[in-house]
Amino acid sequence: MTFSEENYLKTIFHLTAFSDQEVSTNAIAEMMATKASSVTDMLKKLAEKDLVHYKKYQGVSLTANGRLLAKMIVRKHRLWEVFLVEKLDFPWDEVHDIAEQLEHIKSEKLINKLDNFLGNPTEDPHGDPIPDAYGKIIKTEKLLLSELGFNQSGICVGVKDSSKEFLKYLDKNQIALGTQIEILTKEDFDFSLKIKVDEKEVTISNKIANNLFVKLV
Amino acid sequence: MTFSEENYLKTIFHLTAFSDQEVSTNAIAEMMATKASSVTDMLKKLAEKDLVHYKKYQGVSLTANGRLLAKMIVRKHRLWEVFLVEKLDFPWDEVHDIAEQLEHIKSEKLINKLDNFLGNPTEDPHGDPIPDAYGKIIKTEKLLLSELGFNQSGICVGVKDSSKEFLKYLDKNQIALGTQIEILTKEDFDFSLKIKVDEKEVTISNKIANNLFVKLV
DNA sequence: ATAATTTTTTAGCTTTGTCTAAAAAGCGTC
DNA sequence: GACGCTTTTTAGACAAAGCTAAAAAATTAT
Numbered sequence: 411m412t413f414s415e416e417n418y419l420k421t422i423f424h425l426t427a428f429s430d431q432e433v434s435t436n437a438i439a440e441m442m443a444t445k446a447s448s449v450t451d452m453l454k455k456l457a458e459k460d461l462v463h464y465k466k467y468q469g470v471s472l473t474a475n476g477r478l479l480a481k482m483i484v485r486k487h488r489l490w491e492v493f494l495v496e497k498l499d500f501p502w503d504e505v506h507d508i509a510e511q512l513e514h515i516k517s518e519k520l521i522n523k524l525d526n527f528l529g530n531p532t533e534d535p536h537g538d539p540i541p542d543a544y545g546k547i548i549k550t551e552k553l554l555l556s557e558l559g560f561n562q563s564g565i566c567v568g569v570k571d572s573s574k575e576f577l578k579y580l581d582k583n584q585i586a587l588g589t590q591i592e593i594l595t596k597e598d599f600d601f602s603l604k605i606k607v608d609e610k611e612v613t614i615s616n617k618i619a620n621n622l623f624v625k626l627v
Numbered sequence: 628m629t630f631s632e633e634n635y636l637k638t639i640f641h642l643t644a645f646s647d648q649e650v651s652t653n654a655i656a657e658m659m660a661t662k663a664s665s666v667t668d669m670l671k672k673l674a675e676k677d678l679v680h681y682k683k684y685q686g687v688s689l690t691a692n693g694r695l696l697a698k699m700i701v702r703k704h705r706l707w708e709v710f711l712v713e714k715l716d717f718p719w720d721e722v723h724d725i726a727e728q729l730e731h732i733k734s735e736k737l738i739n740k741l742d743n744f745l746g747n748p749t750e751d752p753h754g755d756p757i758p759d760a761y762g763k764i765i766k767t768e769k770l771l772l773s774e775l776g777f778n779q780s781g782i783c784v785g786v787k788d789s790s791k792e793f794l795k796y797l798d799k800n801q802i803a804l805g806t807q808i809e810i811l812t813k814e815d816f817d818f819s820l821k822i823k824v825d826e827k828e829v830t831i832s833n834k835i836a837n838n839l840f841v842k843l844v
Numbered sequence: 845a846t847a848a849t850t851t852t853t854t855a856g857c858t859t860t861g862t863c864t865a866a867a868a869a870g871c872g873t874c
Numbered sequence: 875g876a877c878g879c880t881t882t883t884t885a886g887a888c889a890a891a892g893c894t895a896a897a898a899a900a901t902t903a904t
Contacts (some may be wrong), residue, residue: 414849414891414892415891424713434852436850436851436852444891444893445880446851446852446853447894447895448891448892450852450853450854451853451890455891466899467900469855494737496742497744498737498740498744499740500736500740504736507734508737511732511733511734512732517725517728518889519721520711520715520725521715523715524715527715580785629861631860631861650880651881651882652882653880653881653882661862661863662862662864663881663882664864664882665862665863667882667883668861669861672861681883683869683883684868684869684882684883731865815863839903
């Protein structure tokens with residue numbers, strides 16, 4: 411498999427992760443910042459290799475085979491992210507781009523040894539689950555901070571948006587995985603929240619609350 | 628820089644490391660298992676980017692620029708090899724192929740953090756020197772086992788040939804970096820040696836002795 | 845139901861890195 | 875210096891993966 415094929419599989423996997431429907435050519439093109447015509451070409455090639463179900467004009471979905479391969483790429487990506495943060499001390503907003511490269515290294519033995527070296531983590535530094543060597547994914551149930559009510563408290567367990575900008579914002583406000591957050595007040599007008607983090611009161615917008623996963627406590 | 632360009636630079640670096648002369652198109656083609664015509668095409672491109680000195684039919688050598696880049700690739704390769712052996716417990720004969728992939732990961736910060744994580748090693752698992760972040764290489768003087776005389780002893784500090792086959796042979800005979808070896812007798816007919824390794828006597832061929840680096844002790 | 849719009853595919857071109865076959869340059873021998 | 879052999883380069887082709895522009899299918903609106 412080429413890097414490009416792997417990137418397409420991964421994109422299709424992410425786009426079908428929640429909806430579980432066929433995904434459109436345009437959606438893939440947009441996510442990969444490429445042109446629909448390029449996507450069509452690749453879909454034909456992936457269909458040829460029995461990695462996707464593809465019928466002209468009908469959208470596309472992964473075959474069992476394709477899904478397993480996609481999960482292995484996600485596994486590699488997330489394990490490398492753990493390595494970068496835990497072992498090399500990278501800040502969590504810098505690991506994605508490097509992991510995008512590392513995820514294409516081909517060696518099953520390498521990734522399994524890395525997994526062991528890291529202590530078989532089940533989540534990456536953004537709280538996303540790491541598939542095991544068989545592709546099994548354990549998802550922990552989590553809710554958005556915006557779903558909590560007054561006086562409820564949650565522990566931050568992940569981010570929905572993992573862009574550099576959002577992660578840096580969280581760093582600046584001393585919110586990290588494991589941080590406890592209590593909802594103090596909710597503004598009816600713009601749904602902004604006043605929350606308590608480490609004994610400090612902070613006001614955050616609805617957009618922030620909508621991208622932060624917490625576990626009720 | 629593409630992977631292919633990096634591989635050419637690395638090959639030219641290795642071929643010019645000792646002789647310090649221009650290297651021929653054919654020599655590069657042979658080492659890379661490709662065709663001379665492909666090499667010519669690439670040399671033009673590298674010359675264009677001022678990474679090599681190239682004049683038709685005259686052979687090729689690295690520019691200062693090209694040499695530095697080549698050293699950075701070698702640095703990455705060897706640091707990753709240390710990681711694989713020291714941290715992930717890979718046997719020394721399995722790391723080369725994986726390091727060939729890892730050496731192309733682009734992130735200066737990554738490689739410098741990796742260097743620190745590994746304790747700034749100066750040699751890779753085969754005894755080859757690791758260039759520092761500025762490209763500086765400290766070579767320790769070492770001689771071939773075949774250059775030792777009767778009753779002299781050396782500590783194994785590296786291998787000249789680092790093929791899987793040779794490394795496995797050494798493993799089988801319990802010879803590793805750091806192993807002490809004493810020359811017992813030398814056969815005049817085929818230059819085979821009787822040596823003492825760990826209180827055990829072993830007979831090795833001239834070819835083996837010619838590919839094992841030692842430090843006099 | 846037909847027209848307009850959007851989405852997707854096709855056709856044809858570009859670049860990168862490879863190849864084969866043929867031409868050109870360099871070298872060794874006399 | 876000419877002849878033949880080896881090495882190197884050129885010319886032209888191909889596969890991968892992208893692009894643009896145009897055609898075709900699907901969808902939405904009238």
